Structures are given as C-alpha cells and as structure tokens.
Amino acid sequence: MIRARGLSKRFGSKRxxxxxxxxxxxxxxxVVTGPNGSGKTTLLRLCAGLLAPTSGELEIANDRGRLGFLxxxxxxxxxxxxxxxxxxYGRLYRLPERRERIGMLLERFGLxxxxxxxxxxxxxxxxQRLALCRALLHxxxxxxxxxxxxxxxxxxxxxxxxxxxxxxxxxxxxxxTHDPARLSGLASARLALA
Amino acid sequence: xxxxxxVALIFFWVPEDADQGFSQKIFYFHVPIALTAYACFGWGxxxxxxxxxxxxxxxxxESYVAIHLGVIFGVLTLITGSIWAKASWGxxxxxxxxxxxxxxxxxxxxxxxxMLRFSVEPGPPRANISAVYALFGVVLIPVSFLAIRxxxxxxxPTVFRPSGPxxxxxxxxxxxxxxAALLVLAATLYGIELTSKRLDAxxxxxxxxxx
Amino acid sequence: MRRYAxxxxxxxxxxxxxxxxxxxTLPAMLLFVAAALVVFHFALPGDSxxxxxxxxxxxxxxxxxxxxxxxxxxxEREQGLLDGLVLAPCDRSAIWLAKALAMLAFLVLAExxxxxxxxxxxxxxxxxxxxxxxxxxxGICAVGTLLAAMAAASRARELMLPLLFLPLAxxxxxxxxxxxxxxxxxxxxxxxxxxxxxxxIISWASFEYVVTE
Numbered sequence: 001m002i003r004a005r006g007l008s009k010r011f012g013s014k015r016x017x018x019x020x021x022x023x024x025x026x027x028x029x030x031v032v033t034g035p036n037g038s039g040k041t042t043l044l045r046l047c048a049g050l051l052a053p054t055s056g057e058l059e060i061a062n063d064r065g066r067l068g069f070l071x072x073x074x075x076x077x078x079x080x081x082x083x084x085x086x087x088x089y090g091r092l093y094r095l096p097e098r099r100e101r102i103g104m105l106l107e108r109f110g111l112x113x114x115x116x117x118x119x120x121x122x123x124x125x126x127x128q129r130l131a132l133c134r135a136l137l138h139x140x141x142x143x144x145x146x147x148x149x150x151x152x153x154x155x156x157x158x159x160x161x162x163x164x165x166x167x168x169x170x171x172x173x174x175x176x177t178h179d180p181a182r183l184s185g186l187a188s189a190r191l192a193l194a
Numbered sequence: 195x196x197x198x199x200x201v202a203l204i205f206f207w208v209p210e211d212a213d214q215g216f217s218q219k220i221f222y223f224h225v226p227i228a229l230t231a232y233a234c235f236g237w238g239x240x241x242x243x244x245x246x247x248x249x250x251x252x253x254x255x256e257s258y259v260a261i262h263l264g265v266i267f268g269v270l271t272l273i274t275g276s277i278w279a280k281a282s283w284g285x286x287x288x289x290x291x292x293x294x295x296x297x298x299x300x301x302x303x304x305x306x307x308x309m310l311r312f313s314v315e316p317g318p319p320r321a322n323i324s325a326v327y328a329l330f331g332v333v334l335i336p337v338s339f340l341a342i343r344x345x346x347x348x349x350x351p352t353v354f355r356p357s358g359p360x361x362x363x364x365x366x367x368x369x370x371x372x373x374a375a376l377l378v379l380a381a382t383l384y385g386i387e388l389t390s391k392r393l394d395a396x397x398x399x400x401x402x403x404x405x
Numbered sequence: 406m407r408r409y410a411x412x413x414x415x416x417x418x419x420x421x422x423x424x425x426x427x428x429x430t431l432p433a434m435l436l437f438v439a440a441a442l443v444v445f446h447f448a449l450p451g452d453s454x455x456x457x458x459x460x461x462x463x464x465x466x467x468x469x470x471x472x473x474x475x476x477x478x479x480x481e482r483e484q485g486l487l488d489g490l491v492l493a494p495c496d497r498s499a500i501w502l503a504k505a506l507a508m509l510a511f512l513v514l515a516e517x518x519x520x521x522x523x524x525x526x527x528x529x530x531x532x533x534x535x536x537x538x539x540x541x542x543x544g545i546c547a548v549g550t551l552l553a554a555m556a557a558a559s560r561a562r563e564l565m566l567p568l569l570f571l572p573l574a575x576x577x578x579x580x581x582x583x584x585x586x587x588x589x590x591x592x593x594x595x596x597x598x599x600x601x602x603x604x605x606i607i608s609w610a611s612f613e614y615v616v617t618e
Contacts, residue, residue: 012317050492080423080426299575305568318618326611
C-alpha cells in the first residue's frame with residue numbers, strides 16, 4: 001500500500017529524510033523508530049499525503065476516506081465538545097451511522113461521561129484518547145499513528161493496545177513510536193531512522 | 195545593442211516632433227516599458243500556472259524571476275510616467291493618468307508578492323502560494339484597469355487628459371522598435387537572473403553534498 | 406453535489422459555533438467599526454461633503470473586514486487543525502467556501518450595526534449603497550478567505566494579510582464608493598459583480614493549492 005524509493009525530504013536547507021527505501025504491503029504493520037528529530041513525524045506526514053517529497057518516489061494510498069491519521073497535535077477544536085468534534089469529522093467522513101459509531105467509540109475509550117465538555121478542558125491523556133477516536137472514527141483501512149501511546153495513562157494505554165490487537169488482522173498500520181517493545185507482538189517490520 | 199539602437203533612433207531620427215518637446219520622447223520609453231512589465235507579469239503568471247498544473251521543477255523559479263523583472267519594469271514605468279507628467283503638465287504625480295495609477299496598485303500588489311515569498315520557508319507550499327498569487331495578479335490587471343477607468347469618470351474629474359499621440363508611420367516604427375528592444379532587454383535580463391539563481395542553487399547543493 | 410453542500414454546511418456550522426463559543430472576532434469587529442466611524446468624524450474637516458464621508462464609510466468597512474479576516478484561520482493555524490480538514494475526503498474548496506460564508510455572516514452582522522450608525526452620525530444610506538455593500542461583501546470574503554489561508558502559512562501572519570489584501574481591495578473600494586456616491590451607480594455595481602464573479606471563481610479553484618503540497 002505504501003512504497004518508497006529514494007525518498008528524501010528537505011525543509012529549506014535542512015535535510016530531514018535522506019534516500020529512504022521501504023515498503024508497507026497491505027495488512028502489514030510497520031513500526032518506525034528513531035530519536036527525536038530523526039524525521040518520524042515527517043515520514044508519517046509524507047505517507048499521509050500532507051507533505052510532498054523533495055525527491056524520490058513515494059506511492060501512497062490516494063483515498064482519503066480510507067486513511068486514519070493520528071498526528072502529533074490532537075487535531076481537535078478546543079472550543080467544541082468531544083461530541084461536536086467527532087460529529088464534525090463524522091460528517092466530513094460521511095459516516096453512515098454517525099451517532100451510534102461516535103457513542104460506541106467514546107464509550108470504548110472511556111470518554112462517554114465527558115462527551116459534552118469542551119475539548120479544551122481535557123487533560124493531555126484524554127485529548128489523546130479523543131484524538132484516537134477521531135482517527136478510528138471512519139474505520140479506516142490504513143492507519144498512520146504518530147506516537148499513539150504518548151500522554152496516555154496506564155488505563156488509556158491498555159485500551160489502545162486492545163484496540164490495536166482487535167484491528168490488527170484487517171488493516172494496515174504505520175506507527176511511529178519511542179517504545180517499540182510495546183508493539184513488538186503486532187509489528188511485521190521495523191524501520192529505524194538515523 | 196537593440197536598446198542603444200532604439201535610444202539613438204529616438205533621440206536623433208524623430209526630430210519632426212520637436213515641437214511637442216521632450217515629453218514626446220519619453221513616450222517612446224514609458225509605454226513600451228509598461229507593456230514589457232505587463233508581459234513579465236503575464237509570463238510569471240503563466241509559469242505559476244505551469245507549476246501548479248504540471249509541477250515542472252523549474253517553473254517556480256522562472257515565475258519568481260519573471261515577476262521580479264516585472265516589478266523592476268513597473269518601477270521604471272512609474273518613474274518615466276512621473277517624468278512625463280512633469281514635462282507635460284508640470285506635476286510629478288497625477289491621479290488622472292490611468293496607467294500611472296494602475297501601476298501604482300500593481301506595484302503594491304507585487305511588492306506584497308515578495309514579502310510573502312520571503313516570509314514562507316522555501317518548499318512546495320511557498321511555490322504553490324506564489325503561483326496562486328501570481329495568477330491573482332494577472333487577473334487583477336484588467337479588473338483594476340476597468341475599475342480605475344470607472345473611478346476616473348466620476349471620482350476624479352479629469353484635469354489633464356493624457357492622450358497618446360497619433361502616430362505617423364515613422365513614429366510608429368520607432369515605437370515598435372523601442373518596444374522590441376525593451377522586450378529583448380527583458381528577456382536577456384530574465385535569462386541572466388535565471389542562470390544566476392540556478393548557479394546559486396547548484397553551488398548550495400554542492401556545498402551540502404560535500405558536508 | 407449534495408455531498409459538497411453537506412460538507413460546506415458542516416464546516417460553516419463549525420465556524421459559526423466556534424465564534425459563538427469564543428466570542429472574540431465578531432464583538433471586536435462591531436466595536437472597531439463603531440470606533441472607526443467616530444474617529445472619522447474628527448478626521449473630517451468641518452465643511453466636508455457628504456461624499457467624503459461616504460468614502461470613509463468604505464474605508465471603515467474594508468478595515469473591519471480585515472480585522473475579521475485576520476482571525477479567519479486563527480484556530481486552524483494555532484492548533485494545526487488545517488491538517489485535519491485537509492485529510493478529510495471532502496473537496497478542499499469546500500473548506501474555503503465554508504470559511505468565506507462564515508466570514509460573510511460576520512461581516513454582514515457588523516454592517517447591520519455600521520450602516521445605521523453611519524446614518525446616525527453622518528447621512529442617510531440609500532439602496533445603492535446597500536447593494537454596493539452587499540456585492541462588495543462577497544468579493545471581500547471570497548478573496549480575503551483565500552489570502553487569509555496564504556497569510557496563515559507565512560511567518561509574518563497577521564501582518565501579511567493587510568499587505569496582500571489592500572491592493573486587491575482597490576477595485577472593491579472604487580466600485581463601492583462609486584455606487585454610493587455616483588449618479589449612475591449601476592455601472593459601479595456592475596464592476597463589483599464582475600469582480601465578485603471572477604475572483605470568487607479563481608479563489609474557489611485555487612484554494613486547494615494553497616493548503617496542500
């Protein structure tokens with residue numbers, strides 16, 4: 001589903017990615033590791049289609065409706081409630097049974113009781129959970145997750161791990177993480193950035 | 195070479211209009227300079243479109259250089275226009291010269307182009323934004339002209355009416371020659387600046403490759 | 406077509422809702438336009454004509470619009486939210502349309518206050534002025550929203566938008582003032598209509614390129 005050959009990305013004069021080759025087949029689970037500043041986020045953004053490569057080839061899935069992206073930022077409107085945020089994205093992703101799906105996800109991630117509170121009042125952990133709800137909302141086939149375990153407390157991390165286990169068989173994953181050990185059971189391949 | 199030929203012709207071969215004085219001579223510069231500026235802006239917009247449409251790697255740079263040149267010619271238009279106004283009517287500026295007002299607006303517009311370019315990191319976003327802005331510019335030219343014409347009619351009742359001279363054969367020839375000369379000059383400058391910028395980029399790349 | 410409309414409605418609702426909650430842009434615009442009209446009184450010499458005052462009305466409107474436009478993509482920019490919208494399967498131009506419509510709503514609300522205030526402080530406002538204002542609003546919001554997205558990408562941010570916007574606003578001001586003040590206002594309304602049509606189309610078509618790579 002994603003293939004890169006000689007992929008390079010430069011911001012002005014700063015080189016972030018240099019001649020990268022890798023392949024993520026359908027159903028695969030690629031874990032991207034590397035220290036801070038090694039370009040994990042950049043790579044994920046390139047694969048999501050948010051950035052264009054400076055040089056090299058990059059084949060990515062073109063259907064935005066089937067891509068779920070968890071970014072560094074939660075991508076949630078602080079002034080809107082959890083429900084309103086998910087409702088907006090639900091509409092944009094043309095979810096057929098919006099309310100049910102939103103309700104189910106909020107419950108799954110333990111956010112049902114705060115559904116009518118503004119996202120701006122959430123803790124970082126809760127925001128991350130809500131962001132995960134947003135990424136999973138439309139049951140995407142390709143999931144690109146940027147450090148999903150960030151800011152999650154023990155309970156949140158367990159919820160996420162369970163979700164990933166459950167979704168693993170039918171989807172393709174590209175996950176950047178500081179803590180590859182956590183995903184070693186799920187991963188089919190690893191990519192280490194310098 | 196062409197430019198000097200044009201200059202020579204203007205100053206020596208067209209003495210018949212001596213009765214209209216120095217201001218007439220300026221006309222042979224002012225209007226072709228203005229037309230050349232339009233051509234530069236048009237070319238810049240075209241290259242912008244090429245960038246957006248085909249993602250040709252060089253198109254962004256070519257668009258930028260063309261617009262840069264267009265601004266230079268634009269400033270020259272304003273200067274020569276101002277000189278013409280002084281020579282013809284004794285004032286350095288008049289709002290009733292449509293060309294002058296139009297170029298003032300365009301000058302502001304394209305100056306903002308450079309401010310925009312310098313405040314965005316080099317990369318695809320900057321190239322895209324510059325291209326879109328260049329397209330807006332080229333659309334603005336006729337719309338502004340129309341607007342300024344309407345403004346002229348009512349808002350600023352005209353005191354001075356700049357009218358292009360009725361051109362007899364020889365004058366028309368000199369005019370065309372002058373315009374051709376300026377276009378060639380513009381094309382040459384374009385080529386020079388483009389090459390110099392490409393060289394800069396190559397040197398930078400070499401330096402980085404060595405690091 | 407229907408999906409496009411639904412996307413636009415969802416996004417416009419979002420923008421209006423955000424303003425309802427945050428309440429920072431619209432009150433500022435209202436206060437600004439009132440303050441501007443007051444300041445203009447002191448800026449006009451005693452024997453100024455009604456025409457000069459009409460001109461200043463347009464200055465007030467353009468700068469009030471700028472105030473609103475500067476905030477147009479503020480939330481998206483500060484929280485990186487544009488990524489979320491760009492990743493969605495909807496047409497990117499729907500983002501532009503929704504934002505422009507929301508801005509239009511704010512501008513119209515500001516004018517609902519500004520025009521009566523103007524009538525109170527200076528002189529009456531005829532139908533040509535109102536028609537001119539309505540047409541100008543469309544042009545301002547169409548072009549302004551696109552330029553706001555450009556400015557959001559720049560380091561200079563708030564400073565960039567007025568520089569980008571004012572040259573493009575010249576035909577709008579000419580059309581607006583001409584319509585308010587001229588004997589044959591119709592021609593100026595025509596100018597505004599032409600401006601709106603042309604610039605709305607290219608703004609709509611080019612927004613995609615401004616927000617993506």
